[in-house]
Amino acid sequence: MKKxxxxxxxxxxxxxxxxxxYLLSLDYTVIITGRTKENLDTAVFKLGENCVGILSDTSSLSDIDELVLKIKSQFGKIDGLFINAGMFKASNFEETSEELFDETMNINFKGAFFTIQKFIPILKNPSSIVLNTSIVVFxxxxxxxxxxASKSALESIAKVLNVELADRGIRVNIVSPGVTESPIQKKSGMSDEAINNLLDHFSSTSPIGRIVQPTDIAPIVEFLLSDKSQVLRNEKIIVDGGTTL
Ligand SMILES: NC(=O)c1ccc[n+]([C@@H]2O[C@H](COP(=O)([O-])OP(=O)(O)OC[C@H]3O[C@@H](n4cnc5c(N)ncnc54)[C@H](OP(=O)(O)O)[C@@H]3O)[C@@H](O)[C@H]2O)c1
Structure with a gap:
């Protein structure tokens, strides 16, 4: 079978x-994007030769156009798209600036929206799109x-896309992680102490007795991208170790 x-x-x-x-370990061909060259180079080096890295800012529509062109010329059509790029910065409602509003919505929602739109011509029939949202939605x-708001907006379009894109064989499902230990906490501007408190809190209150790791989410995403989930539409899998029960 072709990869x-x-x-x-x-x-x-x-x-x-x-x-x-995880996908590479199962013999998929994987293309990753990122906006920071150093992080991209490090990731591609660690992931090895079956991984292609393309620098692309998801909040830039011209970057998305270029990304699609590059992938089309090198690979033709693709089998799956994981809409994962995202950022978080904590801010109380009254102090949220227009700048933070725009940055968050541009990356987490507008960028995701137009990435999906611009990838449609190079998505195979059938193919799968997975949206990474968050437990903050509920x-x-x-x-x-x-x-x-950005994650709720993203989640809200899944059902519409499943109707509009059905005749192209494109299905859309959602992975909804709980607090997961990743560089996002440090990038958000939290202090080390605040990060430790957050992780300790979610470890001690979780039915699994530990914080969710990115490696816990990978098999779920693979399931949603693969043929194993081919009849699912607008399904949401919450991966939070039970913290929201
Ligand atoms: N960790 C959690 O607790 C948690 C919970 C629920 C949902 N999520 C969601 O999971 C997704 C991944 O987060 P993570 O926890 O794995 O954090 P992360 O380690 O910070 O990963 C974020 C990824 O998105 C990329 N990215 C950010 N802005 C971008 C942009 N404008 N253009 C292209 N790439 C961009 C980052 O690349 P650079 O390094 O180049 O910035 C990085 O590769 C996010 O959508 C997040 O909202 C996370």
Whole structure:
């Protein structure tokens, strides 16, 4: 069987990186993106020769156009797309600036929206799209209003796309991680002490007794990308170790 080709946006660290590693171990061909060259080079070096890295800022529509052109010329069509690139910065509602609002929405929602739109011509029939949202969509956390809005917006389009793209053989499902140990916490501007407190809290209150790791999410994403889940549409798999029960 021909190797399945999967694109992961934001595959340089954390969840995207773990998914790339897992898919490569199962003999998929994986293309990852990221916006920081150093992180991309490091990730591609670690992931090996079956992984292709392309520098692409998901919040830039011209970058997305270029990304699609590059992938089309090198690979033709692809089997799956994991919409994973994202960022989080904590801010209480009253202090959320227009700049943070735009940055968050541009990366987490607008970028995701137009990435999906622009990839449609190079998605095979059948193919699978997986959206990485978050438990914030259904459980409230203080200081996450704009992040929550961006992830809720992303989740909301899955059902529409499943109807509009059905005749092209494209299906869309959702992975909804709980708090997962990854570089996102440090990038968010949290202090080491605040990160440790957060991770300790979610470890001690979780039914699994530990924090969720990116490697816990990878097999779930592979399932949603693979033929094993071919009859699922708009399905959401919550990967939080039971913390929201
Ligand atoms: N960790 C959690 O607790 C958690 C929980 C629920 C959902 N999520 C979601 O999971 C996804 C991955 O997060 P993570 O925890 O794995 O964090 P992470 O390690 O910071 O990974 C984020 C990835 O997205 C990339 N990225 C960010 N902005 C980008 C942009 N404008 N263009 C292209 N790539 C961009 C990053 O690349 P650079 O290094 O180049 O910036 C990196 O590869 C995010 O969508 C996040 O919202 C995370």
């Amino acid at each position: 399945q080709i999967i694109v992961i946006t934001g595959g340089t660290t954390g969840i995207g990186f773990a998914c790339a590693k 459980k409230s956390f203080a200081n996450t209003s704009v992040y929550t």
